[in-house]
Amino acid sequence: MLGTPRQLIWLLAVATFLVTSAWAEPAQAEGANDEVLAGIIDGILESEVGTEQYGKALQNLEAAQGICEGGACSAKAEANLLAVVGTVQALDGQRGAAKKSLKAALRKDAAVKLPSQFASAEVKSLFDEVKGTKSTKRAAGCRGRFKRGRKPFGWKSAEAYFCYKEAKAAESDEDYGRCADEARSSLEVETRTGTRTVLARCLELNNRWSEAIAEYQEVGRTAPKRGQFTAARAARTRAATLQRRMPALNLKPPDDVDDLVVKLDGTELPLEILEAEIPIDPGEHEVIASGKQDGTPVGFSQKIELEPDESITVLLTLSPGNPDPQTQKILKCLAEGKTPRECLPTASDTVSGDLTYRVGVEASGYTDDMDVDVATPSMNFSVENVTDGWGVGAAFLLDVVTAASIDILATASPRWREVRYVPAINGHKKFGDYDVSLRGSLSREPDYLSGSVGATVTTDFVQKTVTPSLGLEYSHDINGRTQTSFDVFGKRINRFAITTGVGLVLDKATFASLSFVTVIEDGDMSKPYRHVPMFAPDVAPQVSPGLVIDAVNFFREPERPLEQLPTSRKRFALAFALAHRFADATIRASQRLYIDTWGTKATTTDARFMYDLLKELRIWPHARFHAQTAADFYELAYIIQRTPDGRPILPSLRTGDRELGPLIAVTVGGGMRYEFGERRSLGVSLAGDFIYSRFLNHLFVKQRLGGFGALGFDAEFE
Numbered sequence: 001m002l003g004t005p006r007q008l009i010w011l012l013a014v015a016t017f018l019v020t021s022a023w024a025e026p027a028q029a030e031g032a033n034d035e036v037l038a039g040i041i042d043g044i045l046e047s048e049v050g051t052e053q054y055g056k057a058l059q060n061l062e063a064a065q066g067i068c069e070g071g072a073c074s075a076k077a078e079a080n081l082l083a084v085v086g087t088v089q090a091l092d093g094q095r096g097a098a099k100k101s102l103k104a105a106l107r108k109d110a111a112v113k114l115p116s117q118f119a120s121a122e123v124k125s126l127f128d129e130v131k132g133t134k135s136t137k138r139a140a141g142c143r144g145r146f147k148r149g150r151k152p153f154g155w156k157s158a159e160a161y162f163c164y165k166e167a168k169a170a171e172s173d174e175d176y177g178r179c180a181d182e183a184r185s186s187l188e189v190e191t192r193t194g195t196r197t198v199l200a201r202c203l204e205l206n207n208r209w210s211e212a213i214a215e216y217q218e219v220g221r222t223a224p225k226r227g228q229f230t231a232a233r234a235a236r237t238r239a240a241t242l243q244r245r246m247p248a249l250n251l252k253p254p255d256d257v258d259d260l261v262v263k264l265d266g267t268e269l270p271l272e273i274l275e276a277e278i279p280i281d282p283g284e285h286e287v288i289a290s291g292k293q294d295g296t297p298v299g300f301s302q303k304i305e306l307e308p309d310e311s312i313t314v315l316l317t318l319s320p321g322n323p324d325p326q327t328q329k330i331l332k333c334l335a336e337g338k339t340p341r342e343c344l345p346t347a348s349d350t351v352s353g354d355l356t357y358r359v360g361v362e363a364s365g366y367t368d369d370m371d372v373d374v375a376t377p378s379m380n381f382s383v384e385n386v387t388d389g390w391g392v393g394a395a396f397l398l399d400v401v402t403a404a405s406i407d408i409l410a411t412a413s414p415r416w417r418e419v420r421y422v423p424a425i426n427g428h429k430k431f432g433d434y435d436v437s438l439r440g441s442l443s444r445e446p447d448y449l450s451g452s453v454g455a456t457v458t459t460d461f462v463q464k465t466v467t468p469s470l471g472l473e474y475s476h477d478i479n480g481r482t483q484t485s486f487d488v489f490g491k492r493i494n495r496f497a498i499t500t501g502v503g504l505v506l507d508k509a510t511f512a513s514l515s516f517v518t519v520i521e522d523g524d525m526s527k528p529y530r531h532v533p534m535f536a537p538d539v540a541p542q543v544s545p546g547l548v549i550d551a552v553n554f555f556r557e558p559e560r561p562l563e564q565l566p567t568s569r570k571r572f573a574l575a576f577a578l579a580h581r582f583a584d585a586t587i588r589a590s591q592r593l594y595i596d597t598w599g600t601k602a603t604t605t606d607a608r609f610m611y612d613l614l615k616e617l618r619i620w621p622h623a624r625f626h627a628q629t630a631a632d633f634y635e636l637a638y639i640i641q642r643t644p645d646g647r648p649i650l651p652s653l654r655t656g657d658r659e660l661g662p663l664i665a666v667t668v669g670g671g672m673r674y675e676f677g678e679r680r681s682l683g684v685s686l687a688g689d690f691i692y693s694r695f696l697n698h699l700f701v702k703q704r705l706g707g708f709g710a711l712g713f714d715a716e717f718e
Contacts, residue, residue, distance in 0.1 A: 033068065034077040040064045041084050049118055054092035055286060055301035061085050062290070063297070079109035087114055089266055090123045092286065097266025098123075102130045142166040142182045143189075160190035167198050176206035193223045193231055200235070207283040209246055213239045247306035248277040249285070250313040252507065255583075257291035257298060257318050282308050289316045315465060315505065356384045358393075360714035368691075368706030371415075375400045389430030397422040399445075418482075420445040434459045447528070449486060450477040456499075464505070471499035481528050493523030509581040519571040530563040532654045533699065534640035543637035545695070546702040557640050559648050563655050566633070571596040585611045599632030600660065616675045622689060624667035631660045636697045662696040669708075677715075685712040 041064070048057035061084060068078055086101030105112045114127055142163035151158040163186035170179035183199035186192075200215035219235035251274045253260060262269045264278070265285050289300040298318040306312060359381045366374040382393030399420035421444045428437035435458045443450040454473035460466065477493040480486045501515035533556040535543060543555065577590040587609050594602040603626070610620040633653035641649040669689030676682050688709040695702055 033072040034074050037064065037068065037073055037077050037081060041081060045084065045115060045118065049088055049091070052091075054088050055288060055303070057088050058085065058092070059288065059290065059299050059301065061088065075108045076112070079105045079112040082108065083112045084115055086127075087118055087123055090126050091118065091120070092266075093284070094266035094286070095126065098126060099130055100266075102127055106131060141185050143185050155190065155192075157190045160186045160192070160195070163189070164192075164195050164198070167195070167202070171198065171202055171205075174205075176202045180206060180208070193219055193226060193228050196222075197231065197235065200238070204238075204242065207281055209242050209281045210279075213242050213246075216242070243279075245308045246279045247282055247308060248311040249280045249287075249304070249306070250275065250277050250311065251287065252313060252315045253289075254316060254318060255509070257293050260289065260291040262287070262289045262316065277311065280306060282306050287314055287316075289318055291318055293318065315507070317464060317505070356386065356716060356718050358382045358384070358714065358716045360712060362685075362710055362712035364708065364710035366706060366708045368704055370701065370704055371403065372706075373402045389435070390428065392427040393425070395422075395424045395426075397424075418446050420448075446482045447480045447484075448477065449480070450475055452476075452495075454497075466505075467503035469499075469501045469503075471497075471501075473497040473499075477523070479523075479525065479528065489528070491524040491526075491528075493521065493525055495522075496520045511579045513575075513577045515575045517571075517573045517575070519573075521569045521571070522567070524565070524567050525569075526563045526565045526655075527657070528562065530656050531560040532563055532638060532656045534559050534561065534648075534650070535637045537639050537641070540637040540639045543699075545636060545697050545699075547699055549700060552699055557648075559640060559650070561650050561654065563657070564653055565655060566598060566653060569596055569598055585609065594628075598660070600628060600630070602626065602628035616680060617672065618674075619670065619672045621670045622668070622687075624665075624689075626663075626665040626667075628663060630662045630697065631655070634661050634697075636661075636699065656699070658695050658698050658701075661698050663693060663698075664696070665691060665693040667691045681716045683714050685714075686710070 041061075044057050044060050044064070048054075048060065061081065065081065068081070073081075082101050082105035086098045086105060089095075089098035089101055114123060119127070143159060145166075146159045146162045149158040149162055151161055155161045163182050167179045167182035167186060170176070170182055179202035180199055183195055183202060186195045187199065196215055196219050200212045200219065203209070203212035203215060216235040216239035220232045220239065223229070223232035223235065249264070251262060251269075253262065253271070253274045260271060262271070262274060264280075264287055269278075284303060284305050286301070286303045291298055300316050300318045302314060304312060304314065359379075361379045362377070364376045364378070366372070366376075376397060376399050378395065378397040380393065380395035382391060384391035397420075399422070400417070401420070402417045403415065422441060424439065424441035426437065426439040428435055430436075437456045437458070438454070440453045441451070452473060452475035454471060456469055456471035458467060458469040461468075473496070475495040475497075477495065478486045479491040479493060481489050497517060497519045499515060499517045501513060504512045504514075506512055533552055535556055539555050543552075547555075571594070573592055573594045575590060575592040577588070579586060579588045587607070589607040590605070592602075592604040592606075594600070594604070604624070605626075606622075606624045608620045608622040610618050612618050633651075634655060635651075638651050638654050640651075643649065667689050669687065671685065671687030673683055673685045676684075686709075689707070691704075691706045691708065693704040693706070695704070
C-alpha cells in the first residue's frame, strides 16, 4: 500500500507516461520513455528499496518493464532497469536470479553501472564476478593468495593443499560459505575424496543441502574406486539422511487467476509442480506470485523460514496491491482495449482516484395471516479508500408497521399504525495490521427510543488466513407510551454487548467463521400495553393451547395486569458459519446456539446455495430452521391467588409474549441477483421467503404464516 508522497513517485511517473502516450503516435521512437522509466526507478529505489521492502520493489520493477514495450526504451535504459533489478535481488539474497539479471543488463549495455547508493560490497563483488573482472578473482580466494609452497606427501599440488587447509580453517571458524568456496578451489586443482567430503560438510552446515547431497553422492560413487570404502559408505548414509530430512514446500494456487506466474527465490516454477511437495533447502526463502483476476493485476509475496524435517503449505492468496490500486485500475482499463486517454485519471482523480463510492436502495415488506404488515424502504451510501485504508458510510431505514393482530383484538384495541426511523453511520481506518471500525445508530418510534454506539478491532495472521476480531457495543433504550413524554413515562434499559470472533481461510475455496456474543441487559423491558390474562387455580389446568379470544375472556378472572418481566438478563450466543466456493456455485451454512439467564434455549440453522446461471446472474434457494424452549417464568395460563378477604395475589413475573414461549419456525425461499453495466458495477437483487411458525404452548393461536420480500438496487463507481 502506498501511503507516503515518496511512495507515489513512481505511480505518478507511470501516470505521466500514460498521459504522454495518449497523445503520442502509435509507433514511438526508441528511447521515448527513457526519462519516464528513470523517474519510476528513482521512486522505487527511494521509497521501497530504501526501506528494505525488496519483495514489493521487485514486483513494481517488474510492472515498470511494461513502459519499454514496443521499443519505447533505449538499450541503455533497459540495461539500467535490469541492473537495478539485479541489485535488489542480490540485496534480497537471490544470488542466482541476480546473476541472470546482471548478465542481461551487460548484454544490453556493457558500460551499465549499479545504483551507487545501494551497491553494497557483496553486490559489487557479484557484479564483478558476472563481468568476469573478479579475475576468477584470485585475489579474493585461496588460489589468488597462494604464492609458493611444497606439496606434502600424497598430494600432487601444493596449491590444492593450501586451499584445503584454508577450507579447514574456515570450517573451524564456522565460516561455512568461505569453507565451501575454498574447498571448491582446491578441487579445481586436484580431486581428492577428503576435500570433497569437507565441501559436502560445509555446504550442509551452510543450509545448502541440495548441493551437499550431490557432493556426498559423488563421494559415495568415486571413493570405492580409490579403495576408500568407509568414506563411501559414510557419504552415502549422510546423503540419504539429508534427503529424508529435507524440508518440503507445498504451494496451493488459486483457481480464479489467469496468467499465473510463481517464483521461488527468483526462479520461475513450472505450474505443473504446484500442489506437489517441492524439496527445498532449510533456511529463508521467498515466494512471489502474480497474475490477473478478472483482468485486474493481482500479486502475492511471502518470506518463509523452513527447518529440517518441516513441511509447509503456502496458500497463494493473490490480491490487488501489487502494484498499487491506482495503477491496477489503469492496467485493467488498458487490458480491456481502451486508449490511454480513456484510462488516465484527470487532475482531480489524481487526488481522489482511489475512492470507491457505493450506493444502494431497497424496498422490503412483511405480511402474515395475523394482520401484521410492515413496509421498509431503506438506503445506504459509503466511500472507501483502499490505498489509505479507510472508509465511511451512512444508512437510513424507515419502518411503517400496521397491525390488527390477535393480541390487539384480545385487548379490544383498534388497528394501529406507527413509523420507526433508523439513521446509522459507520467508518473504519487501518493502522498497520489492525482495522478499527466505529458505528452508531438511532431508532425512534412514538413510544420507543434507542441509541447505540459500537467499535470493532480486526487483524490478521498466518498469511491473512486467520482473522480474529473483538467488538464492543453499548445501547441505551427508553421504553415509553404513545403520546406521552419520555420524561413523564419512560423505562430506561442499558445494554452492553461483547463479540469475539475469528475468520479462517481453510483452503483456497473454503472460509469459516466462529463467534461468541455476550449481551448484558439491565432495565424493565416489559411492554406497557400488554395485558396478561389471569385464571383461577381450578380453571388454569383446563386451558389448552390455541384457546380463542372469546373462550379466554369467558374463563379468565376480571383482573388484567400488565406484563412484568425480569429487570435484567444475560444472553449468550455461539455461532459457526462455513462457505465453500465450487466452480460455478457457492454454499453457505451457519449454526447458532443461544441461551440466556431467563432459561430460554434456542438453535438456528441457516443455509443457502448460490448458483451462477450466468456470469452476471446468480440465483439461490434459502432455508432456515429455528427452535426454542420457553423462558422459566413463561406459562400458558397464569394463576391468580386471593387472600381470605378476596384481594388478588398476582405472579411476580408474567408475560403474554409468544416469542418467550416454546416454538419452532421454518423458512423457505430464494432470491436472485443480476449485475450489469460497465465492469458489472450495477446490481439488482430480489429475494423472498415464506416463514411458518408453530407455537407450542400459547393462547389465541397455534401457528402463523408470514411472507417477506425485498427488492434492491446498488451501484459502485469510482
